[in-house]
Amino acid sequence: MIFHPQQALKALILALFSGFIIRLHHTGEINSFINPQYAAFSQVASIIFLVLFFIQVTRIFLTEEQAVDHQYCNILGCSHDIEDTKPLKNRIGYVMICLPLVTGFFLPYSELGAAEAMNRAICYSSSETNTGHSHETLGTKSDDIMKEMIDQPILSLDHSNFIDYTNAIQTSPELFVGKRINMEGFIFSDKAVANGHPMLARFIVTHCVADAHVTGVVLSSSDKSLEREKGWISVRGIIDVHQLEGQLVPFIHVQQWNSIDEPTEPYVYP
Amino acid sequence: MKRVKQNLAEVAGILVLVFVFYFMILNERLMMESLLFPTSLLAFNTIFLSILIEALPFVLVGVFIAGIIQFFVSEEQLKRFIPRNRVMAILMSCLVGALFPACECGIVPIVRRLVSKGVPIFAGVGFLLTGPLINPIVIFSTYVAFGQDLKMALQRMILGFIIALFITAIVSLIFKRNQLKKSANSNQLGYSSSSLNLSLRLKAMLFHSVDEFFDVAKFLIIGALLAAFVQTFISTQAMVDLGEGVVYSTAIMMGLAYLLSLCSEADAFIGASFRHLFPETSILGFLIYGPMLDLKNTIMMLAVFKFRFVIVLMLIITVSVFGILLGVHPFL
Incomplete structure (x- = not known):
């Protein structure tokens, strides 16, 4: 043997x-x-x-x-x-x-957060060239979502509809001007992104965390303490559009916000 | 006596299992405090493990297929399958790759087995290039990532196929021998496997798969480590700021595709997020170059093929993708 x-x-x-x-x-x-x-x-x-x-x-x-x-x-x-x-x-x-x-x-596991977001592809508006033909190329599914969103008095974004809703807001921001919105996400700001405006975002994980990318909406607020905030917050506000770097970019005028704990499922999955 | 020995093996196996499951349960208390480590290290670890967890199922499948080729497909069968005519062989290898759903890490052990069984090196390369690049899952995910726009998915597929044909043709002109490393060039068995009976062959195939897994896994892990390092510590924004213009931006996107080592099934979503920064040609560079060549699979290829061959192949792929994309840029 x-x-x-x-x-x-x-x-x-x-x-x-x-x-x-x-x-x-x-x-x-x-x-x-x-x-x-x-x-x-x-x-x-x-x-x-x-x-x-x-x-x-x-x-x-x-x-x-x-x-x-x-x-x-x-x-x-x-x-x-x-x-x-x-x-x-x-x-x-x-x-x-x-x-x-x-x-x-x-080793303990950590979830990706604002610090990792800086190193990744960040999406807060759709490019100008795409908004032109977006209405033709978007399928009926997106049209349904647009209608559904326009019919709602207040848009509230949660785990399940985050990607569809932010996508719609980014591609056709003009349709949603003046709409009230509630959303949650982590806050981060970087000079290279949206002229340094703070952004409320979440990670989208397509396959694995290695391909995670960030999507979200730019915030504008008179409250200076918002810019110092790190971590997860919940925001209530009104959608507006601004010209930024020659693009039409959706903004949320923040009316009210408070910090929250990181949710158990921080990522959203398409 | 034989019975005793068999039992001994079983007992050893059960002991290992018990140990592992004890370890799994005990582990709750073994997990160290997260405060002890910098967050960047923890993020690095998370990305590293996620790349591995994503890749392992595909590597295991690749390892099994390699085992099947080793023990159930004879060299004569393979030779009959590949056309004599070189042009036909090039076309055929790329087509088979396009039909075969694989990812860039699972395909290396398969190609290694095929080449060591006498498949010409250029046909192996054709298969290696189109396998991860063109398959139904990749096309679908590209279609979805670019806002249900079929144009990008079609361009990726058609241009990618043409580029793969071109590269395969060049390889067929330059390289004649099989280009495997000595240690990898092992039809280690000094006799024909067809002389074995079925159950023995099955057993041999399974053992072979285990060994192949250990062979491939270490290089996969080194590749995943490097890719995770790049993802954690190098900002994509910093790379994007390097330059503008089609030539620069295509080079940057190709470099990014190489370093990030994303699975071809998911990279379209990352590519799509650069749409507002770069022209379509550069995005195509990202989408076509990434599945053909990246950091993770370079390490794996270096383990299997001769150093010189891998370097030359990388050069051919890079120059072809870059050149052809810039050539067709005015027409896109």
Whole structure:
């Protein structure tokens, strides 16, 4: 009976990967990494890892006959002579593979916020060239949303309609001038964005957090303390439009605002 | 005696499982305080893990397909499948890639297996280029990202296909041998796998998939680390400010696509958010270049192919995408 430490290590790593992904789904923390629509993919991955683990376990111990039988050994991929030639390179490989497991199990997770928003693509208006033909190209779904929004006395943006509503406001701001609006989001301001006006925004996660981008509406307020605010706020105000850098940009005239806790689901998913 | 040994393996396996699940439950208390770390490091970790979690399912599928090719497809079958005529072979490899839904990280192990089984290197490249770039999911997400506008999705697909054909043709003229690294050029088995019976072949395929996973995973992780670093610490705005004009902005968007290493299924949404800054040609550069070449898959290719080949291929891809896009710019 021959014990293969390297095969045992591989088995352990496979089991840990499976356990890691299962734990993320179990605790719901998976939502801070990927769009829940695609959760099934990673669930399947965790099951495949578990299956691979069961396959790998059978390689940990070899009987003497198997170890001598060169053909059998080759199939099992034990190929001792190949693996032992570069022990250091091999070891670095395992360290790399264990790295996400270590950071995944031990480091706390953080949600992206205003600080990360600065480094990303930010959307607060649609470009001029697009507003021209937007009415023709937008499908009937967008038209329905426009109608629905125009009919409402107060627009209130929540988790489910955030993307559709901000999209509509950005593409045709002139339709919504004077409309009352309630929305929540994190506040941030940057000199490069909207001439340094504060912006109320949320992250949109299409697939995974790595492709998250920011969308939101520019705020204007006489209250100076708003600009010092960091974190999540809830805003009540009226939509207006301004010319900014040669573009028609929607604004919210803030009437009332208060800071709130970060919601349990900070991201919105298309 | 044999029974005892089998049981021993099973017991070892169960012990590992128990350990892992104990670890999972205990972990609630092991998780360190977030105050101990700078927020940028935590954001970095989140982005790093999310890239991995997103990519792993596709890598696993790629690894399985590579295993199947290794043990269930013979070299003769592959040779019969690929046309003798080089022009036909180029066209064919790009078409097969276009029909095959893959992502840029899952496709590297598949191409490696195909090439080591005797598929010409240029056909492998054609498959590598169009696999992630053109498939139903990518077209649909591009269509949605650009406000249900079919124009961008069609341009991405058609131009991308033409560029891929062009690159494949150049590769077929320059490179003759298979360009795999020595260690990757292993039909390690010194005998034909077709001599094995089915259950043994299945077993071998599964073992092979495990090894392939460990081979690929380390490079995927290095790639994900680098991409997460760029995403956390380098501002896209700073890159955008580098220059104006089509030539500059196309170069910038291509550079951005390379560094961000986004999955081709999601990059259209990021591309669309640059519409108010750059002309359409530059956005197309982002959409076409990214799936063909990025930081993550460069690292993976370097692990499989010879250094010189990867560098030359990167050059060919970059120059072709850049040149062709600027060439068609007046007509877009």
